[in-house]
Amino acid sequence: MSRIAYVNGRYVPHRQATVSIEDRGLQFADGVYEVTAVRSGQLIDETPHLERLKYSLSELRIAMPLALGALRFVQREIIARNRIADGIVYIQVTRGAARRDHPFPAGASPTLIVTGRNSKPNAAQADSGIAVITVPDIRWQRCDIKSVGLLANVLAKQAAREAGAWEAWFIDREGYITEGSSTNVWMVSQDGELVTRQADHSILNGITRRTIQRLCGDLQLRLVERPISVSEIAQAREAFVTSATSFVMPVVKLNGHELSDGVPGALARRLRAEYLRLADRPKAASRR
Amino acid sequence: MSRIAYVNGRYVPHRQATVSIEDRGLQFADGVYEVTAVRSGQLIDETPHLERLKYSLSELRIAMPLALGALRFVQREIIARNRIADGIVYIQVTRGAARRDHPFPAGASPTLIVTGRNSKPNAAQADSGIAVITVPDIRWQRCDIKSVGLLANVLAKQAAREAGAWEAWFIDREGYITEGSSTNVWMVSQDGELVTRQADHSILNGITRRTIQRLCGDLQLRLVERPISVSEIAQAREAFVTSATSFVMPVVKLNGHELSDGVPGALARRLRAEYLRLADRPKAASRR
Numbered sequence: 301m302s303r304i305a306y307v308n309g310r311y312v313p314h315r316q317a318t319v320s321i322e323d324r325g326l327q328f329a330d331g332v333y334e335v336t337a338v339r340s341g342q343l344i345d346e347t348p349h350l351e352r353l354k355y356s357l358s359e360l361r362i363a364m365p366l367a368l369g370a371l372r373f374v375q376r377e378i379i380a381r382n383r384i385a386d387g388i389v390y391i392q393v394t395r396g397a398a399r400r401d402h403p404f405p406a407g408a409s410p411t412l413i414v415t416g417r418n419s420k421p422n423a424a425q426a427d428s429g430i431a432v433i434t435v436p437d438i439r440w441q442r443c444d445i446k447s448v449g450l451l452a453n454v455l456a457k458q459a460a461r462e463a464g465a466w467e468a469w470f471i472d473r474e475g476y477i478t479e480g481s482s483t484n485v486w487m488v489s490q491d492g493e494l495v496t497r498q499a500d501h502s503i504l505n506g507i508t509r510r511t512i513q514r515l516c517g518d519l520q521l522r523l524v525e526r527p528i529s530v531s532e533i534a535q536a537r538e539a540f541v542t543s544a545t546s547f548v549m550p551v552v553k554l555n556g557h558e559l560s561d562g563v564p565g566a567l568a569r570r571l572r573a574e575y576l577r578l579a580d581r582p583k584a585a586s587r588r
Numbered sequence: 589m590s591r592i593a594y595v596n597g598r599y600v601p602h603r604q605a606t607v608s609i610e611d612r613g614l615q616f617a618d619g620v621y622e623v624t625a626v627r628s629g630q631l632i633d634e635t636p637h638l639e640r641l642k643y644s645l646s647e648l649r650i651a652m653p654l655a656l657g658a659l660r661f662v663q664r665e666i667i668a669r670n671r672i673a674d675g676i677v678y679i680q681v682t683r684g685a686a687r688r689d690h691p692f693p694a695g696a697s698p699t700l701i702v703t704g705r706n707s708k709p710n711a712a713q714a715d716s717g718i719a720v721i722t723v724p725d726i727r728w729q730r731c732d733i734k735s736v737g738l739l740a741n742v743l744a745k746q747a748a749r750e751a752g753a754w755e756a757w758f759i760d761r762e763g764y765i766t767e768g769s770s771t772n773v774w775m776v777s778q779d780g781e782l783v784t785r786q787a788d789h790s791i792l793n794g795i796t797r798r799t800i801q802r803l804c805g806d807l808q809l810r811l812v813e814r815p816i817s818v819s820e821i822a823q824a825r826e827a828f829v830t831s832a833t834s835f836v837m838p839v840v841k842l843n844g845h846e847l848s849d850g851v852p853g854a855l856a857r858r859l860r861a862e863y864l865r866l867a868d869r870p871k872a873a874s875r876r
Binding site: 305307314315317318319320321322323324325326327328329330331333360390392394399400402403404413415417436438439440441442447448449450451452453454455457458460461481482 | 593595602603605606607608609610611612613614615616617618619621648678680682687688690691692701703705724726727728729730735736737738739740741742743745746748749769770
């Protein structure tokens, strides 16, 4: 079966799906995106992802290309037409195509792309835990906007791969971890506190991050939002990362050194299980 | 006459020229570009622009999509097919199209786009001088790479337009000007020194910047490379910006206040005239 993509109102074969060479997404990274996980054919946290899309667009003063209801419909069509059981739906919106010039163009219509695909489950990886490295955070200072300006993230993820690691954590000028190249970062401190960085302009406020925060409340876990230093996390009881596609992923190695005795931490495993249980609840209840 | 673009080996009508929705330029800003001015049908500083393209690609480990000689040929074809007298040629190279995933994809071929267009001369603007505003420099920390990750530049230029200005200067954390959203920044200090910021990772080392530096040598002007503060340039004898398309552009207003008594400075006007004289020299001599 060949993949089907949605581009500006039309469902087209994925291989033939294109945008103009003067799309501002291509020429200026003038666009934003969302990746939403699909599990058993159902979107996880669909509403918060669409709300964040609205936020990103609003910060850049790009119009929503479709009403939310229509966008929900397109996502379902993409899931159905691509027979997605477990995988992702990807939405990208750019400021549209226009004669190349930096300022916002008058009269351009936003470009809307929606794609989907099945992907392999990452349970085995969660069972063994992942390795991470650290890299300087050289990104721009509006990481709260989920823009497609991801070149620094690409370089960080590539550095991780070449070091035999799965993720790279960005370190700010003060030696604190901001976030991973595609994940938020968490630790369980020696005191048993669950810690993750506060959501400001230096990180993307992850949807999975927020779901886990709510879960912590439900489970009556102590949660603190503050910066985490590299030396502190190296000594932590456990560490893990969260994202829409990795869910909760335990970290067992940092810059080549064992973390959490080299095995996934108990709390990380528990939060992953709880998160997936929540995601697998019947649809009506899980539309948050 | 309809415009013609070059995309991956083919000359196609500009309106129909497209790239894949999974081009990494569109999804990750994983690409670079060059804008070269055309004057009387001739490229200005063609060789340094191609050398800088090679540098940007090399820093990102993207292969040159064509040999330099072939790329020169394509640029000439674009000039001829679009009958460009005075205007620009735009080159963009991305890491290519691949299933979306942050690390460098195995086996993707770089995407090469070359376009061109005529544009209006900016002599009147140079005669009156331009207004600029300042904005915080929130960009990433590898501005020496001419990547398409230009969202911060877009926002800065838009802010300038909305303030009735032509350019926005980025200010670093220490209060120094890094560069403009699409230009390098210069001043003539109260002591008569010509000053521009040193080329490091915080700015793009402009081709026009370098040509002007050489000109300064020829004209035996005192040139200093160091950071310039906002308060210092507000008191300077004169200020100007340089870029491939603005050449040398005098600045007469900064954040609403007159600069250089509100008229283009003598040295800026002289350097502009010398720069254009150099650009208009017969071809064989000007291929630098």
